[in-house]
Amino acid sequence: IDTDVTTALNTRLLERCTSSYEYGLGVLQRFVAREGHARVVQTHVETVDCVYYALGWWVMVKRSEFKKGKLLAERIAEHLNVRLGEATVERFPDGEVHVRIDEDVRGADIFLVQSTCPPVNENLVELLVMIDAFKRASAERITAVIPYYGYARQDRKDEGRVPISAKLVANMITTAGADRVLALDLHAAQLQGFFDIPVDHLYASPVVTRYFRRLDLPELTVVAPDVGSSKLARGYAKRLGAGLAIVDKQTEVMNVIGDVKGRTVLLIDDMISTGGSIAMAASAVRERGAKEVFLAATHAILCGPAMERLDKAPIQQVVVTDTIPVPREKQRPYLKVLSVARLLGEVILRIHHAESVSRLFDIELDDEPA
Numbered sequence: 001i002d003t004d005v006t007t008a009l010n011t012r013l014l015e016r017c018t019s020s021y022e023y024g025l026g027v028l029q030r031f032v033a034r035e036g037h038a039r040v041v042q043t044h045v046e047t048v049d050c051v052y053y054a055l056g057w058w059v060m061v062k063r064s065e066f067k068k069g070k071l072l073a074e075r076i077a078e079h080l081n082v083r084l085g086e087a088t089v090e091r092f093p094d095g096e097v098h099v100r101i102d103e104d105v106r107g108a109d110i111f112l113v114q115s116t117c118p119p120v121n122e123n124l125v126e127l128l129v130m131i132d133a134f135k136r137a138s139a140e141r142i143t144a145v146i147p148y149y150g151y152a153r154q155d156r157k158d159e160g161r162v163p164i165s166a167k168l169v170a171n172m173i174t175t176a177g178a179d180r181v182l183a184l185d186l187h188a189a190q191l192q193g194f195f196d197i198p199v200d201h202l203y204a205s206p207v208v209t210r211y212f213r214r215l216d217l218p219e220l221t222v223v224a225p226d227v228g229s230s231k232l233a234r235g236y237a238k239r240l241g242a243g244l245a246i247v248d249k250q251t252e253v254m255n256v257i258g259d260v261k262g263r264t265v266l267l268i269d270d271m272i273s274t275g276g277s278i279a280m281a282a283s284a285v286r287e288r289g290a291k292e293v294f295l296a297a298t299h300a301i302l303c304g305p306a307m308e309r310l311d312k313a314p315i316q317q318v319v320v321t322d323t324i325p326v327p328r329e330k331q332r333p334y335l336k337v338l339s340v341a342r343l344l345g346e347v348i349l350r351i352h353h354a355e356s357v358s359r360l361f362d363i364e365l366d367d368e369p370a
């Protein structure tokens with residue numbers, strides 16, 4: 001696209017001798033000064049904002065064009081009291097990802113924030129090439145901050161001739177040049193072992209637990225929507241001083257192990273993907289006499305029929321975190337988004353200053369509205 005733009009923009013752009021981004025009619029466009037005019041050279045590009053600190057360390061964030069409002073990394077930056085810098089991620093005409101770090105990062109301690117959420121492959125490749133760009137720009141250390149780690153569910157060979165993609169992705173991140181990884185609520189904690197570099201694995205539970213403590217729900221039972229989530233649910237039940245039940249998902253029949261009759265149920269899962277698991281679990285506990293059902297899940301993937309299922313499910317409130325941005329069309333009055341920015345910000349500070357991260361879990365963190 002080669003469109004002439006306004007004189008004001010021309011002047012500003014030519015004075016600065018640089019490229020510029022403008023939002024208009026919901027489309028993000030990149031302009032560059034060319035032959036005396038500002039020209040649109042790219043639409044549907046995504047900007048990367050980099051947050052840096054006076055002492056020379058950075059937190060990089062990607063701003064997706066569809067998202068209005070603040071992103072997790074912006075909230076992290078606010079918490080750390082650092083300002084945003086500039087970098088660019090764009091697509092070549094054939095769809096290849098192209099990255100340019102727009103500021104000097106030589107010797108810097110980089111915290112690159114990127115969830116590998118949908119579009120998973122696009123976000124993953126962006127993460128990889130960003131890491132490579134930082135490495136080649138002589139950054140001192142690169143920490144891949146991956147609030148949601150995609151491909152995590154492909155973590156074993158449970159039938160013949162299938163890959164272990166979670167391991168492959170870990171290899172790719174390491175090979176690209178990451179020195180450490182900071183992740184939140186990995187689908188399985190043992191995924192840490194897929195990396196041969198240090199992994200700090202955090203839990204959103206302090207933030208979510210605090211929220212439910214404030215709600216002070218009566219006669220509370222925490223319910224795991226499947227056997228795989230029972231360890232996570234047990235942890236929540238312990239922290240909240242609540243009972244515990246487990247939905248045992250058979251192909252046709254759902255058994256609920258534990259008593260939910262007359263109880264307020266809090267379903268706990270690590271993610272809501274298509275919403276199938278939690279919708280079925282919510283119906284199962286309601287059929288067995290649960291009074292009210294709440295749901296908490298760290299990662300709001302919300303793909304496919306998820307919103308349709310959530311809209312119909314007998315659930316009072318759905319609580320998620322901002323590890324994945326919830327686009328406007330998926331926002332609902334019953335959907336509460338808690339921010340994990342303060343948690344991640346505190347951990348980033350500790351990593352930067354080589355302080356203990358595990359001690360942080362003894363500290364109560366305020367949840368901030370996302």
Ligand code: R5P
Pocket residue numbers: 153225226228229269270271272273274275276277278
């Ligand atoms: C399963 O092991 C996970 O913890 C989630 O329960 C599951 O992946 C969610 O997927 P969906 O929302 O599509 O049922």
